[in-house]
Amino acid sequence: MGTKTLRPTIPCFLFGCADLCDRARVPFTTRASKKSLRSMKGLCLTLEPATVMEADVHKMSVPLENGSLAPVDRLRSERSDSPTPGLVEGTEPGAGQDSAMFVHAQSFEDLTAEGEQGQEQEEVQEEEEGESERAPEFGELGDSEETQEPEGKEEQEQEERENEKEEEDQSGSGRAKEEDVNSEAWRRHRKHVFVLSEAGKPIYSRYGTEEALSSTMGVMMALVSFVEAEKNIIRSIHADGYKVVFLRKSPLVLVGVSRCRQSERELTRELLYIYYQIISLLTLTQLNHIFQHKQNYDLRRLLAGSEHLTDNLLRLLDRDPGLLLSAVTCLPLASSSRDVISSSLQAAKAKSLVFSILLAGSRLVTLVRKKDQFLHHMDLHLLFNLVGSSSSFREGEGWTPICLPKFNMAGFFHAHISYLEPASELCLILVSTDREDFFNLSDCKRRFLERLRRRSSYQALQEAVQAPSYPVSQVGIPELRHFVYKSKSSGLYTSPEIPVPYKCEEEEERLMDLYQYLHSRMHHPTRPLRSIYHCAEKENLLAYVTSGFELYLCFSPLGTKALAVSAVNKLLKWIRKEEDRLFILNPQTY
């Protein structure tokens, strides 16, 4: 821990004494917010409080002069208006009040994963624990970095991207399955993913048909077995600008081939997602059972009709910051409306119900869970993916078995999935333990909807769904184009709508690519960073990670470093002001 406070890091200087004070746990004086006061008095008073609070620490005990009869946990706790970057986890803007909705811990399966693989898992999981804890020995060098992208490199990439775009256009929409695997076009895809059985049988390929790739996959399996024969494990091959990453998850082998700048670890994490996607359809128990009985079983038979789920998940991995950050974004909504929706959902419960999740597209509206049961963000992403890639829930009520691998790899839950209205984006997922309970859950939905329709919140909710997300200009920071902010303790992130320069698909993907690159650098397994300032060709970026939050900012090329640094405090202040709307601060249980 000594290194944590003593290590002279550039961000300390950058962000001033507030950071230092906080890191050294010295009380730091701030003004109490008007908002917190409002919640205390239940009135719109505009008093200037002269209280001295310890910076950004929740006061869980409500002062006597509170005067409100509302239960303690229903009050927005006192929060500082000017959050400092050196926040402790759990007090950053967006942090939940009592308990988080998501699990951060590793699942049992990750803890018991054997040998080397287990270690790698830990590394992946540790992302959430905050990097400062694992400060490397050579931390004295300073763990902040500035990079300048070599000129030309991006241009070249750009060109490649455009080429690929053209190809995609040519191949038309949907799955580009009939691609010739010997063609140059096939080779040029940015990221390939292959799944095979331990017998070397193809199970999935992102591009091209599995049949055409059976010999390639045979070679992959040969590589894996060859290294394993020497009591070793193959992790990756780096050659010719390509990274080939192997993930061995018996009875499956997953291989990723990429020419992106993402690190090997990030690619492994993406492969893990694909693995969990397959598990979510079959459970690990069933998968093991199949391969124990017949080693050369063709798993494609069982996965038939679900390829589009994997395809879509891969697209999400390329585009959705949530999957990158292990977080979920919320629909911006007034907290009073959200509370009404949550309590309506809470009231419509059934015995077998474990989670009730209301989605607006890929944004979370609210989540109610059984006490002591937590949902892992990966499981939630798999549910998002299931809903987002299937049209069948639109026509009627869906009822499907689904395994939530981070919850339990061995068994199925049964999910009741339906849209609140036929043309609406609002989708309700009720996760139950009982496969016969369809009508009970159908009734839960009916009750929820009835209750909701009687309230004005339903109108507010529908308006919020229709309205675009917030533009970055609301924050009021010049030259700021876009940002992604994740509160680590709540596992939620917020991000403004994609601004004009990145509106088209390829530019959006390029921006995501940059974030992914920064993320890779920040979470480097042996040399993690706390901040990085990166000048790309068309923008300047700053990434900043503390134990409480993770922040990625994108500025126009006119933005300077000083501006970027000063923007952090300003942005945190803004998020604090808006956190009621942007985050779910008091998650509910049944």
Place this chain on the structure above:
Amino acid sequence: MSEVRVRGRAETGLKFHGETRALRVKMVLLGSSGVGKSSLALRFSKDEFKASAPTVGCAYLTQVVCLHDATLRFEIWDTAGQEKYHSVTPLYYRGAHAALVVYDITKRESFIRAQLWLKELEKQYIPGETEVVLVGNKMDLPDDREVSLQEGRSLAERGGLLFMETSAKSGEQMNELLLTIGSNPEHKIRIMQLLERNRV
């Protein structure tokens, strides 16, 4: 076709003031992947056609139909054809009043699988309780036909089932399908008796 009118709930409510409750008919659609079960269900419930992605698990739809003097509330279980969901499908056809085993007339394999479905179904239903209809879908693609009308018909005859070829895409024969389920003289009486017993 005047006998069968597919109407929205509100309309039927007006028409049958006397009838406060509709008779419940549980109907399940079975068959291999991609034969058009969801499309049939959609045509049945909304009289629409949309190309759809494979069904995940099972979809539950309801539709109120006026048949002569009775209001029938069809509860349709549209199951996924994929093999991985088969372990759970018996839940849906248990106690069904009507089971539609669907195959694609342009794919012989789906016809073979339909025969397996029929065998499976035989184990589950008590004769007389479930009306089984063999449905050859995609009759709008006669050029790609792999299963002849006669083959389908004789399979149905052998098993004592009802038979119909339809097109969910064009909507052809859809009303006939409903009629077949509902008003085949002797079956209709059986269904009506059945429904009478199930009156809620």
